[in-house]
Amino acid sequence: MTTSSAAPPPSVLFVCVHNAGRSQMGAAFLTHLAGDRVEVRSAGSAPADAVNPAVVAAMAEVGIDVSAETPKVLTVEAVRSSDVVITMGCGDACPVFPGKRYLDWQLDDPAGQGVEAVRPIREEIERRVRGLLAELGIAV
Numbered sequence: 001m002t003t004s005s006a007a008p009p010p011s012v013l014f015v016c017v018h019n020a021g022r023s024q025m026g027a028a029f030l031t032h033l034a035g036d037r038v039e040v041r042s043a044g045s046a047p048a049d050a051v052n053p054a055v056v057a058a059m060a061e062v063g064i065d066v067s068a069e070t071p072k073v074l075t076v077e078a079v080r081s082s083d084v085v086i087t088m089g090c091g092d093a094c095p096v097f098p099g100k101r102y103l104d105w106q107l108d109d110p111a112g113q114g115v116e117a118v119r120p121i122r123e124e125i126e127r128r129v130r131g132l133l134a135e136l137g138i139a140v
Contacts (some may be wrong), residue, residue, distance in 0.1 A: 010136050011039040013082035019044025019071035021052045021110040022088040025122055028059055028066045029129040033140045038133075043078050047071035052110055058118040062126075084132070103132075 012030060014023035019042055027042035034040075048071045059066045079085055084101045089109060096102065105128055110118045133140055 011082045012084045014042040016088040018048040020048035043074035
């Protein structure tokens, strides 16, 4: 796909409160599975100082390194420039723009949990990311 007339890849933004767990896992799985075929962002309405260590460990178990990721603050521009916005418990803190596709994934919060509790959340996020890729027409 080196033609200049190709449509830009779809853009997906994962949002949770702290951008330290669920949204980081979602972004990491989407990047891992889709590569440059999807533009991936993640952010939090009240970002933590670092990614949850149990999330880092759980993702390492499936061969995905998120140890260098840092939580980022949610901006209006990030939402505006995304085609799909996936919220994971950020409540009313997520700005809503007409014409954007919003998905609200109800998932347990891994904050304060050990890796054993994070594994089923990780598995559910991977399942949903694979479903999203199928909906976007991107084979994995």
